[in-house]
Amino acid sequence: xxxxxxxxxxxxxxxxxxxxxxxxxxxxxxxxxxxxxxxxxxxxxxxxxxxxxxxxxxxxxxxxxxxxxxxxxxxxxxxxxxxxxxxxxxxxxxxxxxxxxxxxxxxxxxxxxxxxxxxxxxxxxxxxxxxxxxxxxxxxxxxxxxxxxxxxxxxxxxxxxxxxxxxxxxxxxxxxxxxxxxxxxxxxxxxxxxxxxxxxxxxxxxxxxxxxxxxxxxxxxxxxx
Numbered sequence: 001x002x003x004x005x006x007x008x009x010x011x012x013x014x015x016x017x018x019x020x021x022x023x024x025x026x027x028x029x030x031x032x033x034x035x036x037x038x039x040x041x042x043x044x045x046x047x048x049x050x051x052x053x054x055x056x057x058x059x060x061x062x063x064x065x066x067x068x069x070x071x072x073x074x075x076x077x078x079x080x081x082x083x084x085x086x087x088x089x090x091x092x093x094x095x096x097x098x099x100x101x102x103x104x105x106x107x108x109x110x111x112x113x114x115x116x117x118x119x120x121x122x123x124x125x126x127x128x129x130x131x132x133x134x135x136x137x138x139x140x141x142x143x144x145x146x147x148x149x150x151x152x153x154x155x156x157x158x159x160x161x162x163x164x165x166x167x168x169x170x171x172x173x174x175x176x177x178x179x180x181x182x183x184x185x186x187x188x189x190x191x192x193x194x195x196x197x198x199x200x201x202x203x204x205x206x207x208x209x210x211x212x213x214x215x216x217x218x219x220x221x222x223x224x225x
Contacts, residue, residue, distance in 0.1 A: 007196045010127045010208055011119035018207045020221040025205075027057040027085055027133045027223065030066065038070035039080045039145055046082060049155065051093070057085045059133040059220055062204040065190040066136055072186050073140070079186075080147060082137040082154055082200065086130035088222065091123070098122040098157075105159070120197040121157050121165075127207075129195075132220040134205035137198075138187075140179055150183075151176035154200050167199040 008014050032040040040056045047053055058066060070079035099118045106114065115124060129135035137155070140148045147154075151172030152161040164172055167180060180199050187194065192202040193212030203209040205220035 008211070009116055009119035009197070010123045010129060010195070011116055015207050015211050016127060018210050019217045020207065021217045021219060022221040022223075023205075023219045025059040025061055025133075025220070028060045028063045030056045030058060030063055030081060030084060032056075032081075036070070037073060037078050038067060039078055039141060041080055041082050050083060050090075052087075052090055054083050055085045055087070056081060057133065058136060059205060059223075062134050062136065062220075065192065065204060066138075069138075069186045069190050069192070072189065074182065076143045077148075077182070078141045078143065078145065080139050080141040080145070082139060083130065084136050085133045085223075086128070086135075088125060088128075088131050091125045091128045091131055095122045095124055095128075128222075129201075129203050129206045129208055131222045132206045132218075133223045134209065134220040135201065135203045136192075137200045138183070138202065139200055140183055148179055149173070149176050150179055150199060152199075155198075158197065165198055167194055167196045169199075 030038065030040060032038050073079060095118065098121060099114060102114055102118055119127065123129060139150055139154050142148060151169065152164045156165045158165055163169060167184065184194065187202050192204050193209045195201040195203065195208060205218060207218045210218040
């Protein structure tokens with residue numbers, strides 16, 4: 001089942017016209033101690049998937065809030081962070097590669113439409129949220145740190161997942177829907193805004209967050225590591 005798409009991408013004008021009043025918060029390291037409710041995915045599999053060693057830092061307020069999310073999860077459930085701050089060079093690599101793939105799938109689509117289509121999954125570098133230090137990719141794990149079934153693999157594209165990567169997708173197992181709802185509740189309680197095309201992607205402080213929260217401006221712009 002394909003769910004209706006009624007939400008903007010990060011590249012839409014209603015998002016990009018939001019001003020940025022950067023509050024200057026620094027990037028700080030996420031802390032994952034033995035037995036703590038938050039895990040950082042430093043596995044060779046995640047490094048290979050991302051194509052670089054992830055930089056597990058967020059702006060200080062976002063980092064504090066993600067730790068609070070982990071602490072608030074039900075017993076036996078842990079927050080697994082897949083990616084946090086992303087360097088701009090990596091964003092360029094991701095976007096160019098995905099845009100080329102879409103161009104092959106839709107050879108008659110014009111450049112503007114292709115850019116918006118790509119933005120459902122990989123933000124154009126000038127619109128990207130991970131480069132602000134406010135966006136984070138997360139999933140849930142059990143007490144032993146094993147990833148739970150969220151209905152699709154982490155980072156499954158709309159094409160591969162047949163849109164099941166959309167947070168509100170209905171044609172996934174009931175248990176996976178319940179886990180997504182658990183994640184949504186915990187993240188929203190700490191002020192994060194989901195990117196509805198990706199159940200794992202959450203923002204605090206960036207333009208997409210400002211849009212979702214009805215704020216007049218973003219508090220995080222692009223930052224350099």
